[in-house]
Amino acid sequence: xxxxxxxxxxxxxxxxxxxxxxVMLACSAWFWIAVAAFAHASLIxxxxxxxxxxxxxxxxxxxxxxxxxxxxxxxLVKPDGSSFSLEHFVLRDRTLEIxxxxxxARKTHVLSWRAISEDxxxxxxxxxxxxxxxxxxxxxxxxxxxWPVRTAVWLAKIALYLGLFLGIGGSFAVTWLGRGERSGxxxxxxxxxxxxxxxxxxxxxxGLDALAVPLGRISDLAAWQAGxxxxxxxxxxxxxxxSVIAIFALAAKGGRGRPLSLxxxxxxxxxxxxxxxxGAAEPQWLARSTVFLxxxxxxxxxxxxxxxxxxxxxxxxxxxxxxxxxxxxxxxxLACLVVTGMLLSVVQVQKPSALFETAYGEVFLVKLAxxxxxxxxxxxxxxxxxxxxxxxxxxxxxxxxxxxxAETAIVVLIFGVAAAWRFTPPPRALAIAAAKxxxxxxxxxxxxxxxxxxxxSAGQVEASIDLLSGDFGALNAKEVTLxxxxxxxxxxxxxxxxxxxxxxNWRIDQIIIPLPGTWHVRVDILISDFELxxxxxxxxxxx
Amino acid sequence: xxxxxxxxxxxxxxxxxxxxAHTTLETTEAPVGASHKAVFRVPxxxxxxxxxxxxxQIPEGVxxxxxxxxxxxxxxxxTGAYANTYDxxxxxxxxxxxxxxxxxxxxxxxxxxxxxxxxxxxSDLPVGKTLYxxxxxxxxxxxxxxxxEIPAExxxxxxxxFPAPGLxxxxxxxxx
Numbered sequence: 001x002x003x004x005x006x007x008x009x010x011x012x013x014x015x016x017x018x019x020x021x022x023v024m025l026a027c028s029a030w031f032w033i034a035v036a037a038f039a040h041a042s043l044i045x046x047x048x049x050x051x052x053x054x055x056x057x058x059x060x061x062x063x064x065x066x067x068x069x070x071x072x073x074x075x076l077v078k079p080d081g082s083s084f085s086l087e088h089f090v091l092r093d094r095t096l097e098i099x100x101x102x103x104x105a106r107k108t109h110v111l112s113w114r115a116i117s118e119d120x121x122x123x124x125x126x127x128x129x130x131x132x133x134x135x136x137x138x139x140x141x142x143x144x145x146x147w148p149v150r151t152a153v154w155l156a157k158i159a160l161y162l163g164l165f166l167g168i169g170g171s172f173a174v175t176w177l178g179r180g181e182r183s184g185x186x187x188x189x190x191x192x193x194x195x196x197x198x199x200x201x202x203x204x205x206x207g208l209d210a211l212a213v214p215l216g217r218i219s220d221l222a223a224w225q226a227g228x229x230x231x232x233x234x235x236x237x238x239x240x241x242x243s244v245i246a247i248f249a250l251a252a253k254g255g256r257g258r259p260l261s262l263x264x265x266x267x268x269x270x271x272x273x274x275x276x277x278x279g280a281a282e283p284q285w286l287a288r289s290t291v292f293l294x295x296x297x298x299x300x301x302x303x304x305x306x307x308x309x310x311x312x313x314x315x316x317x318x319x320x321x322x323x324x325x326x327x328x329x330x331x332x333x334l335a336c337l338v339v340t341g342m343l344l345s346v347v348q349v350q351k352p353s354a355l356f357e358t359a360y361g362e363v364f365l366v367k368l369a370x371x372x373x374x375x376x377x378x379x380x381x382x383x384x385x386x387x388x389x390x391x392x393x394x395x396x397x398x399x400x401x402x403x404x405x406a407e408t409a410i411v412v413l414i415f416g417v418a419a420a421w422r423f424t425p426p427p428r429a430l431a432i433a434a435a436k437x438x439x440x441x442x443x444x445x446x447x448x449x450x451x452x453x454x455x456x457s458a459g460q461v462e463a464s465i466d467l468l469s470g471d472f473g474a475l476n477a478k479e480v481t482l483x484x485x486x487x488x489x490x491x492x493x494x495x496x497x498x499x500x501x502x503x504x505n506w507r508i509d510q511i512i513i514p515l516p517g518t519w520h521v522r523v524d525i526l527i528s529d530f531e532l533x534x535x536x537x538x539x540x541x542x543x
Numbered sequence: 544x545x546x547x548x549x550x551x552x553x554x555x556x557x558x559x560x561x562x563x564a565h566t567t568l569e570t571t572e573a574p575v576g577a578s579h580k581a582v583f584r585v586p587x588x589x590x591x592x593x594x595x596x597x598x599x600q601i602p603e604g605v606x607x608x609x610x611x612x613x614x615x616x617x618x619x620x621x622t623g624a625y626a627n628t629y630d631x632x633x634x635x636x637x638x639x640x641x642x643x644x645x646x647x648x649x650x651x652x653x654x655x656x657x658x659x660x661x662x663x664x665x666s667d668l669p670v671g672k673t674l675y676x677x678x679x680x681x682x683x684x685x686x687x688x689x690x691x692e693i694p695a696e697x698x699x700x701x702x703x704x705f706p707a708p709g710l711x712x713x714x715x716x717x718x719x
Contacts, residue, residue, distance in 0.1 A: 042590045066591040066652060530600040530677040530691050532705075 079107035106132035163195005169303015184307025203227035242267025297337035309404035576666035576715035588652035589682035596681035608640035611659035
């Protein structure tokens, strides 16, 4: 009976647990009598105090308890998450003086303790203190550029553009402009494939970038989750679906692929409108619908280039009809492209000086410079070559093919430049992703708590706790305490009382989460003087 | 070796003494359908501060509550309607004391005291189960110590940080 009621200590079984039961039994009789007078110890004061930020590393750490205690474990968890046992300490009455190592690094440390008081009741907790400044999401991480990740994001984005514009636009051109003409189907399929791979990889790369972790972590599920959580996740899903449907549109016989390819063209517009800087600008409805139309125009125009060029080169019987239909619609499409493009540049660049002063403006100028030859070629094709080519002038047809090939090459360059926009202004979407809170939702029959730790990364965070009763009614709590612990790294409970911010919302303005990883989150809700609800869950804290 | 021994012995003490470390009941089991003298033992204050107020919540099914006055403390009772009507020696009882408060005392952290209530445990109480008496100690400057946690299914009081004192309910004496 005695052995069964030993306290459960977290983690390793201590050495003294192996002492033979005989000894224990022999001592227990005496303790049984003596214990009645004992009382339960609590930590009254520490120096440095809990949550303190110190200029210099302290030489010693002292803890004063309400009763005499003897320490069971004393561990210091360093800012990098490693921990070691503190062996040198002196007990003076109710005060424990612990000698700290001299070479403590800056940032946040946790002194995790477990002690046994005279009554034999083990008590434990954690004291958080920081040297210099508290650990936070390191600001230098955002300032430093991870070139491999950046290049990967860029290349994947170009691949996505190839799929969205040339692939989906190509399937639209083959089914609508080509009618019976199948030239360019294979090239379009390849481009759709490139787009699918690029779009999928983009999710992981965006995630790496959002988490500021190196390229080697691409196999980490967290990176993909983070990528899906950015606004790019929606773009990737729409682009993926649109590309798959475009493949079916190409494979469909007769005119049956046409509704499908029209839908995928809209998908291109939608995929682009769902993320990116332009879509995030205000007013949103205007910015997003402009991006949508701009994307559709780009896909219509650039997508037609390869199928048209190949058809003309092969001198297929239907190529003239295709050329006629293309040149008949393209003025309208280009007008849409130019108007939406101008609108977007006004929204994004705002004042002309920004063209030269910001990286975004510089990218815009490069894109504009590349558009000049593209428009020149397009105009030349339209007014000088289209008419003779329609009358099957072989030299005109040959020059038109060459000109279309050049146009396509420059268009691909423009995609490369446009993909660089991803890195130019402070990427709003990712700043939001980095600030994304860690959310824990805990529901029991007594109460329900939604805990938000923002940002959801190690360092200083703000906690917000929303309460509801178990049946979704109002819960008017008297007191709320948040208790965080991380048994895997030996961090005992860090307790912080919350203050009421609104009727059912409780906040802790500043709480330091010293380490990333999975944290045990407990919310103690004092419902009335005599009723306590204890809610437990887990939160994943990013590095 | 001596240190190891003392630690081992201390651990044993956890087994035998954990319940005594908290604010507890002196007698931990009693038959239903009978009067019972509940003695609450308060071994310490709130994190070093003295205790000024001791509040005991009377659980449903416990009636005819008679607290014992203590010199130096003002006795107060909170009364109200019960959820059910109970039979007290043939008299139906619908309302009574739901909370007992000893106020205005000064029980230092390094002192010990006992608080007594005589109650009647009605026969409606579930035999074999444990009845909990949540207790709150109030200290200066808003400090409190709340012995109000009730173990969930499968838990024991030892799993909790601040367990409410419990009384195991026994079969009514001579009830067979």
